[in-house]
Amino acid sequence: MQVWTMAITGKQLFTTLEADGSLTLELDEVTVPEPQDNQVVVQMEAAPINPSDLAILTSKADFENAEYAPGRVVAKLDEPWLSGLRGRHGQRLVAGNEGAGVVVATGDAPMAKALMGQRVACVPGHAFSQYALAQAHLCLPLGEHSSEAGASAFVNPMTALGFVETAKAEGHGAILHLAAASNLGQMLNRVCQEDGMKLVNIVRRESQVELLRSQGAEYVVNSSDEDFMAQLRAAIDATGAFLGFDPIGGGTMTDACLAAMEQVAASKMSEYSRYGSTQDKKMYMYGRLDLNPTILTPRYGLQWTISGWLLTPFLQRAGLPTLIAMRQRVLENLGTTFASSYKARVSLEQMLTKEAILDYQQMKTGEKYLVTPQA
Amino acid sequence: MQVWTMAITGKQLFTTLEADGSLTLELDEVTVPEPQDNQVVVQMEAAPINPSDLAILTSKADFENAEYAPGRVVAKLDEPWLSGLRGRHGQRLVAGNEGAGVVVATGDAPMAKALMGQRVACVPGHAFSQYALAQAHLCLPLGEHSSEAGASAFVNPMTALGFVETAKAEGHGAILHLAAASNLGQMLNRVCQEDGMKLVNIVRRESQVELLRSQGAEYVVNSSDEDFMAQLRAAIDATGAFLGFDPIGGGTMTDACLAAMEQVAASKMSEYSRYGSTQDKKMYMYGRLDLNPTILTPRYGLQWTISGWLLTPFLQRAGLPTLIAMRQRVLENLGTTFASSYKARVSLEQMLTKEAILDYQQMKTGEKYLVTPQA
Numbered sequence: 001m002q003v004w005t006m007a008i009t010g011k012q013l014f015t016t017l018e019a020d021g022s023l024t025l026e027l028d029e030v031t032v033p034e035p036q037d038n039q040v041v042v043q044m045e046a047a048p049i050n051p052s053d054l055a056i057l058t059s060k061a062d063f064e065n066a067e068y069a070p071g072r073v074v075a076k077l078d079e080p081w082l083s084g085l086r087g088r089h090g091q092r093l094v095a096g097n098e099g100a101g102v103v104v105a106t107g108d109a110p111m112a113k114a115l116m117g118q119r120v121a122c123v124p125g126h127a128f129s130q131y132a133l134a135q136a137h138l139c140l141p142l143g144e145h146s147s148e149a150g151a152s153a154f155v156n157p158m159t160a161l162g163f164v165e166t167a168k169a170e171g172h173g174a175i176l177h178l179a180a181a182s183n184l185g186q187m188l189n190r191v192c193q194e195d196g197m198k199l200v201n202i203v204r205r206e207s208q209v210e211l212l213r214s215q216g217a218e219y220v221v222n223s224s225d226e227d228f229m230a231q232l233r234a235a236i237d238a239t240g241a242f243l244g245f246d247p248i249g250g251g252t253m254t255d256a257c258l259a260a261m262e263q264v265a266a267s268k269m270s271e272y273s274r275y276g277s278t279q280d281k282k283m284y285m286y287g288r289l290d291l292n293p294t295i296l297t298p299r300y301g302l303q304w305t306i307s308g309w310l311l312t313p314f315l316q317r318a319g320l321p322t323l324i325a326m327r328q329r330v331l332e333n334l335g336t337t338f339a340s341s342y343k344a345r346v347s348l349e350q351m352l353t354k355e356a357i358l359d360y361q362q363m364k365t366g367e368k369y370l371v372t373p374q375a
Numbered sequence: 376m377q378v379w380t381m382a383i384t385g386k387q388l389f390t391t392l393e394a395d396g397s398l399t400l401e402l403d404e405v406t407v408p409e410p411q412d413n414q415v416v417v418q419m420e421a422a423p424i425n426p427s428d429l430a431i432l433t434s435k436a437d438f439e440n441a442e443y444a445p446g447r448v449v450a451k452l453d454e455p456w457l458s459g460l461r462g463r464h465g466q467r468l469v470a471g472n473e474g475a476g477v478v479v480a481t482g483d484a485p486m487a488k489a490l491m492g493q494r495v496a497c498v499p500g501h502a503f504s505q506y507a508l509a510q511a512h513l514c515l516p517l518g519e520h521s522s523e524a525g526a527s528a529f530v531n532p533m534t535a536l537g538f539v540e541t542a543k544a545e546g547h548g549a550i551l552h553l554a555a556a557s558n559l560g561q562m563l564n565r566v567c568q569e570d571g572m573k574l575v576n577i578v579r580r581e582s583q584v585e586l587l588r589s590q591g592a593e594y595v596v597n598s599s600d601e602d603f604m605a606q607l608r609a610a611i612d613a614t615g616a617f618l619g620f621d622p623i624g625g626g627t628m629t630d631a632c633l634a635a636m637e638q639v640a641a642s643k644m645s646e647y648s649r650y651g652s653t654q655d656k657k658m659y660m661y662g663r664l665d666l667n668p669t670i671l672t673p674r675y676g677l678q679w680t681i682s683g684w685l686l687t688p689f690l691q692r693a694g695l696p697t698l699i700a701m702r703q704r705v706l707e708n709l710g711t712t713f714a715s716s717y718k719a720r721v722s723l724e725q726m727l728t729k730e731a732i733l734d735y736q737q738m739k740t741g742e743k744y745l746v747t748p749q750a
Contacts, residue, residue: 056649084674088647249673272463274431275685288673296669298624299459302660302685308677310650 008032008041008105010130011071011348011373012094015057019089021082023061027071027348032131038109040136042120045147047099047127048340049351049360049369050155051247051287056095058361059085060291063354073352081291096127096371098154100147103139104131112136119145121153128348130373140327145334151370152183152340155311157330159286160188160338162314163245164197165322166284174198176236176244178253179289180220181208182365183340189217190337198239202232202253208365223253232260244283245309250290254283254306255297262300276301284309289363343367347375383407383416383480385505386446386723386748387469390432394464396457398436402446402723407506413484415511417495420522422474422502423715424726424735424744425530426622426662431470433736434460435666438729448727456666471502471746473529475522478514479506487511494520496528503723505748515702520709526745527558527715530686532705534661535563535713537689538620539572540697541659549573551611551619553628554664555595556583556740558715564592565712573614577607577628583740598628607635619658620684625665629658629681630672637675651676659684664738718742722750 012030017023035041049057059081066075077085100121106112119142122134142150167175175192177185180201192199193216200219201212209220219235221228235241242261246254258281265279281300286309296306315323330338343366346356351371360369387405392398410416424432434456441450452460475496481487494517497509517525542550552563555576567574568591576587576595584595594610596603610616617640619632633656640654656675661684671681690698705713718741721731726746735744 052649080672084672087641087644088649091647093647266462269462272466272468274427274463275687278688285677288677291673293630293673294669294671296671297455297459298663298666298668302663302683303688305680305682307680307682310677312650313653313678 008131012126012130013096013128013348013351014092015095016090016092017059017077017082017085017088021077023059023075023077025057025073025352027352030129033133035105035107035112035133037107038112038136039107040103040112040115040120040122040134040139041105042099042101042122042124042132042134042139043104044099044101044127044129044132044373046101046151047096047371047373048152048342049371050097051289051363052155053095053097054361054363055288056093058357063357063361066354066357068352068354071349071352073354073357094126094129096129096132097125098123098152099127099132099371100142100150100153101132106136109136115139115141118142119147119150121150123154128351128371128373130348140331142334143331148342148370149334149339153330153334153338156184156187156340157338158315158326159184159311160191161326161329162311162318163188164191164195165318166309166314167197167243170243170282172241172243174200174239174241174243176200176202176241176257178202178244178246178248178257179365181205181211182247183368184247186212186215186366187338187340189215194337198241200232200235200239200241202257204365211366223256229256229260232256233264236260236264242279242281246283246285247287248290249285249288250292250294252295254285255295257283258300258304258306259297262304273301276303278303280304282307286310340368341366342370345370345372345375347371348373383506387501387505388471388503388723388726389467390470391465391467392434392452392457392460392463396452398434398450398452400432400448400727402727405504408508410480410482410487410508412482413487413511414482415478415487415490415495415497415509415514416480417474417476417497417499417507417509417514418479419474419476419502419504419507419748421476421526422471422746422748423527423717424746425472426664426738427530428470428472428503429736429738430663431468433732438732438736441729443727443729446724446727448729448732469501469504471504471507472500473498473527474502474507474746475517475525475528476507481511484511490514490516493517494522494525496525498529503726503746503748505723515706517709518706523717523745524709524714528705528709528713531559531562531715532713533690533701534559534686535566536701536704537686537693538563539566539570540693541684541689542572542618545618545657547616547618549575549614549616549618551575551577551616551632553577553619553621553623553632554740556580556586557622558741558743559622561587561590561741562713562715564590569712573616575607575610575614575616577632579740586741598631604631604635607631608639611635611639617654617656621658621660622662623665624660624663625667625669627670629660630670632658633675633679633681634672637679651678653678655679657682661685715743716741717745720745720747720750722746723748
């Protein structure tokens with residue numbers, strides 16, 4: 001049995017939204033709890049700022065006119081976002097889904113003890129910390145890989161693999177993906193090519209079309225083009241993609257995808273039906289990059305489904321053998337299929353500066369930040 | 376073998392939408408084709424005007440300023456509805472999902488011949504006719520019931536039973552229903568009471584609250600009340616209704632239902648999650664009474680599904696034994712559980728008058744018209 005003799009303390013980020021709309025992000029010095037059983041303490045070296053982190057970090061608050069101090073910023077969040085986040089009012093929350101670092105202490109369980117001294121990717125939920133308490137069975141030993149290489153080894157890779165598993169399980173041979181030039185989108189593009197899953201990539205800029213084409217993508221559609229709907233119909237017709245994944249949520253893109261699917265299906269019908277085609281059409285919403293309302297028009301009959309897609313329930317449904325196989329595949333291809341890229345590296349203090357926040361709050365496609373808590 | 380010696384002719388309604396936006400409804404004299412195999416010819420005595428019929432009959436056309444002549448009316452349909460119905464431009468379509476009448480000729484198949492001379496409910500798809508060609512296996516012999524009693528024996532009863540079957544199959548013990556004072560809603564209220572399925576009825580007027588309560592409904596919520604959301608949350612909390620059926624489609628009601636479900640689920644959570652509760656929430660859209668866009672806000676996480684619900688695919692999934700049992704139950708309870716009521720009775724000619732169209736085009740809850748083609 002390991003003896004816990006030395007208190008480990010380090011900086012940790014907290015985010016607090018008060019009922020009056022003040023959103024405080026601040027660093028605090030905390031003492032890491034003693035790891036129990038299957039827990040490990042990871043000295044964090046790298047943690048990405050994912051869109052799912054920003055939902056809790058910055059939300060829609062006004063960081064242009066916020067009060068900035070070293071290691072602390074207070075911004076204002078307006079309605080309707082403030083009421084929408086009623087559930088967290090007054091709660092001091094941690095942040096940072098995932099990251100990587102070195103295991104410096106462990107609980108008693110053999111799986112935890114086996115990780116002592118190793119560099120691992122982990123999913124602590126408070127990765128924006130100098131030390132994080134993580135579950136050993138969700139840690140991925142990185143071997144010779146750096147923490148930067150392994151920092152995004154969980155959320156995006158598991159999500160990309162999860163999309164392909166979901167499509168296969170529902171009998172699809174093609175996927176449609178929105179915001180497809182993101183880190184996740186580029187990863188999905190590689191996974192689909194490896195697995196023979198056809199992929200329709202939808203992006204917003206010509207440079208993103210070129211980026212994905214240079215990575216071997218066959219179907220890339222630019223929603224800023226005047227003939228976007230015609231491009232989309234052609235790609236759906238060529239691939240048979242009647243299942244899509246949308247990280248945007250708000251606005252009209254999921255609606256446009258369902259409409260294009262229906263137009264392709266209806267063009268093959270021999271006679272008109274007021275109920276639309278009998279082709280099943282499905283869009284999964286896996287994020288809410290746009291918090292504006294989703295708009296659905298009545299132009300694609302009633303043979304469709306829109307459903308939320310979340311990683312955790314998917315992993316629970318998938319079961320341990322599938323999960324283990326997925327993690328092994330990620331580890332073996334961390335530098336290739338599952339590589340991530342970052343626009344900038346920031347320390348915990350730099351993360352809370354105006355310059356950084358105003359940039360990463362925009363969640364621009366392919367411009368992800370990496371936090372380096374030991375810097 | 377029956378010999379087809381006499382040509383049967385009668386009036387039939389046609390609806391034609393041209394690309395220029397002119398929508399023509401007109402009666403024409405047609406010769407009924409000779410019934411083959413399993414087909415029967417039904418001399419139609421009664422046919423309801425259902426919302427699904429109105430989608431093809433009147434749509435959103437301007438019947439206030441239409442040109443009316445006996446047995447003919449030409450109205451104008453504007454954008455965006457016109458383009459949305461591109462698939463039917465120039466096609467002369469029949470109308471009338473269901474109705475009842477007397478079988479006056481049949482094909483050779485035993486099931487068809489057995490119906491000769493009987494009064495039946497049928498689903499011909501062109502029920503707004505003096506004679507309709509129907510499939511014998513979808514006919515329901517009415518025995519001593521009148522055609523008026525049997526005119527709505529298919530769509531609403533099968534839909535109400537289908538909702539309960541769907542809920543049971545997905546593991547639910549409670550249903551939420553919008554526009555719940557409709558003929559279908561009242562029927563569902565009776566079916567749910569008989570089957571022990573809890574039902575949250577959502578209506579828009581106090582008179583509808585009273586109507587449903589007088590029919591034994593336990594949970595009735597008025598969306599016009601100021602405390603509607605609080606009423607809805609209380610009813611969901613009391614029943615556990617996390618599955619709903621919505622015939623309206625457009626607007627914010629499905630959104631409100633998902634939000635209320637989430638608020639009930641979140642109130643039972645011990646800690647805040649940016650992903651919302653883990654409670655599955657589902658709304659089926661089974662109609663589009665409101666053709667305005669559906670609005671979905673980002674206030675209920677991503678653990679939800681919205682899906683179209685259509686009767687035909689449900690019946691195909693249900694299988695023949697279930698279908699037969701459902702039809703038997705309908706027949707045995709036609710005057711009670713599955714009774715429909717009508718606001719007015721109109722002949723085929725009266726159906727095309729300004730007074731009638733302006734009234735039934737509004738699809739007011741509980742104000743259904745019955746067409747009597749022999750009048």
